[in-house]
Amino acid sequence: MQADTIIEIQHLCVQYNNVQAVKQLDLTVRRGEVFGMLGPNGAGKSSTLSCIMGLRRPDGGTVRVDGHDVARDPLAVKRILGVQLQKSALFNELTAVELIELYAALYEVFPTRAQIMALLERFGLAQKAGARAPQLSGGQQQRLALAIALVNNPQVVLLDEPTTGLDPQARRGVWAMVRRMREEGRTVLLTTHYMDEAQELCDRIGIIDNGVLVALDTPLALIARHAPPLSPQDAARRQPNLEDVFLALTGRGLDGEQSLVQDDEARWLATTT
Amino acid sequence: MRRFLVVFRSLLKINLRDKAALFWGFAFPIGLILLYGTIWGGQDFNGVSAMTWLTVGVVVLNIMASGFIGDATWLTQMRAQGILLRVQAAPLPRAVLVAAYGAVRLVIVLIQAAAIVLVAMLVFGAKFSLSGVALAFVIALGGAAVFILLGQAIAALAPSTGASMAIGQCIYFPLMFLSNLFIPIESLPAWLYGIARWNPAYMLVDLMRPVMVAVPAQQASWLNLLGLLLYGLLGIMIAARFFRWEPKR
Ligand SMILES: Nc1ncnc2c1ncn2[C@@H]1O[C@H](COP(=O)(O)OP(=O)(O)O)[C@@H](O)[C@H]1O
Ligand SMILES: [Mg+2]
Numbered sequence: 028m029q030a031d032t033i034i035e036i037q038h039l040c041v042q043y044n045n046v047q048a049v050k051q052l053d054l055t056v057r058r059g060e061v062f063g064m065l066g067p068n069g070a071g072k073s074s075t076l077s078c079i080m081g082l083r084r085p086d087g088g089t090v091r092v093d094g095h096d097v098a099r100d101p102l103a104v105k106r107i108l109g110v111q112l113q114k115s116a117l118f119n120e121l122t123a124v125e126l127i128e129l130y131a132a133l134y135e136v137f138p139t140r141a142q143i144m145a146l147l148e149r150f151g152l153a154q155k156a157g158a159r160a161p162q163l164s165g166g167q168q169q170r171l172a173l174a175i176a177l178v179n180n181p182q183v184v185l186l187d188e189p190t191t192g193l194d195p196q197a198r199r200g201v202w203a204m205v206r207r208m209r210e211e212g213r214t215v216l217l218t219t220h221y222m223d224e225a226q227e228l229c230d231r232i233g234i235i236d237n238g239v240l241v242a243l244d245t246p247l248a249l250i251a252r253h254a255p256p257l258s259p260q261d262a263a264r265r266q267p268n269l270e271d272v273f274l275a276l277t278g279r280g281l282d283g284e285q286s287l288v289q290d291d292e293a294r295w296l297a298t299t300t
Numbered sequence: 301m302r303r304f305l306v307v308f309r310s311l312l313k314i315n316l317r318d319k320a321a322l323f324w325g326f327a328f329p330i331g332l333i334l335l336y337g338t339i340w341g342g343q344d345f346n347g348v349s350a351m352t353w354l355t356v357g358v359v360v361l362n363i364m365a366s367g368f369i370g371d372a373t374w375l376t377q378m379r380a381q382g383i384l385l386r387v388q389a390a391p392l393p394r395a396v397l398v399a400a401y402g403a404v405r406l407v408i409v410l411i412q413a414a415a416i417v418l419v420a421m422l423v424f425g426a427k428f429s430l431s432g433v434a435l436a437f438v439i440a441l442g443g444a445a446v447f448i449l450l451g452q453a454i455a456a457l458a459p460s461t462g463a464s465m466a467i468g469q470c471i472y473f474p475l476m477f478l479s480n481l482f483i484p485i486e487s488l489p490a491w492l493y494g495i496a497r498w499n500p501a502y503m504l505v506d507l508m509r510p511v512m513v514a515v516p517a518q519q520a521s522w523l524n525l526l527g528l529l530l531y532g533l534l535g536i537m538i539a540a541r542f543f544r545w546e547p548k549r
Binding site: 043080081082101102105106108110112113114115116117118120121125128129130132133134135137 | 302303306307310313314317318381382383385386387388389390391392545549
């Protein structure tokens with residue numbers, strides 16, 4: 028394992044009854060980068076994350092995080108990971124402050140009230156400290172889930188589709204949060220099926236399709252290497268992008284999901300970035 | 301320990317703020333006491349005050365509902381919402397989670413039992429000896445543990461929240477009538493009694509009633525204790541074997 032490698036996945040296989048969700052995946056994530064796993068729904072992104080988080084035992088291969096084998100020592104790995112799953116997992120009956128307190132305790136972290144407020148402030152939720160999850164907008168719930176991912180001051184942050192279902196403003200808010208995590212020296216591994224998100228946010232991208240890694244590089248290098256030349260009409264209108272890369276590599280497009288319109292994201296974004 | 305306390309406190313808040321749980325756990329049993337008290341308030345059943353006899357039944361009914369419906373539904377809901385999975389992603393030993401959950405549920409059931417008994421005493425003058433109530437509450441704790449485990453077993457087997465609720469209710473309703481909780485067992489045909497005496501709610505009320513009210517037990521205490529123990533073991537075995545962090549796909 029090289030010195031700057033923090034996550035090392037070797038020959039990972041995940042099998043559900045009759046579906047091979049991940050097939051012999053090899054992948055390394057470097058310390059301090061924002062790494063994006065880009066792929067359509069069902070590509071095997073969440074299954075891969077589950078194995079890194081120790082939520083699922085691989086059916087083949089190994090995953091190491093900061094030198095710890097996840098299958099052998101899941102607790103050591105869980106301690107250094109910050110996680111946000113595809114479902115935001117917020118108890119409806121607890122307020123934002125109480126949720127932070129509870130999740131922090133699960134990591135044996137006991138923040139003071141001031142520390143909790145500082146964390147909420149950072150995610151634009153100071154006004155919502157006493158609000159319960161159902162009273163928060165989709166974007167606010169997502170930011171709360173991100174705040175919870177940082178309760179244990181993790182070295183590595185794993186985010187499963189952090190912006191799916193958010194409107195463009197809210198997505199940009201999440202991007203700002205992810206960039207700040209990188210500035211603090213954390214490694215971020217996120218999954219997405221938005222090519223613009225991968226291109227904007229990630230230092231390197233692994234394109235996953237059908238449980239197989241089909242390409243891995245920086246966004247620019249991927250485009251330079253795999254995007255076919257645009258037709259003259261297209262070239263006049265736009266630059267080649269990752270969508271073209273995905274199409275060239277798999278013969279299919281990346282299906283985007285409709286985003287939902289949320290409320291106060293724009294206002295919040297204006298005050299933080 | 302501090303971790304346990306925070307988890308305990310959080311789960312307690314969650315339980316005490318859940319409106320549906322509050323209705324079924326407090327309003328419903330206390331409503332039953334008010335209803336029974338209004339109907340049978342001054343009467344006697346075979347020489348004991350009807351209210352004292354019925355109050356023990358309401359306490360056991362609540363313990364049974366809390367396990368079969370409350371625990372079963374809650375666990376499946378947490379699983380469906382992805383909360384179990386998120387908790388599993390944290391480095392929390394399972395024992396701490398299970399202990400905090402069990403402790404919270406037992407505390408809640410005890411508070412409910414105390415509320416039921418107090419209303420019966422204060423509003424309808426039901427009389428219990430302090431030592432009898434104390435011993436009955438110890439038995440109630442053990443019984444509640446059995447029903448919590450049976451609730452976990454239902455949740456482990458049920459594919460969804462809806463299914464969990466349906467299974468819980470399908471077990472709860474027949475057992476409510478075949479149990480000596482409100483309908484004296486003597487009024488059942490003999491063949492039904494032969495079935496009812498193996499019902500865990502029947503066993504629990506048959507242990508609790510003699511210590512709270514001056515009535516004899518229907519069957520030997522050791523038989524009731526052994527039966528409840530076996531139900532508890534059955535619950536643990538099913539729950540441990542079929543527990544899932546995630547919904548089935
Ligand atoms: N618990 C499960 N049981 C059965 N099949 C599953 C389960 N989880 C995922 N799958 C299947 O595995 C494949 C990969 O799923 P997933 O890892 O969730 O992909 P992604 O996160 O990229 O959308 C899909 O075909 C999905 O239907
Ligand atoms: Mg996924």
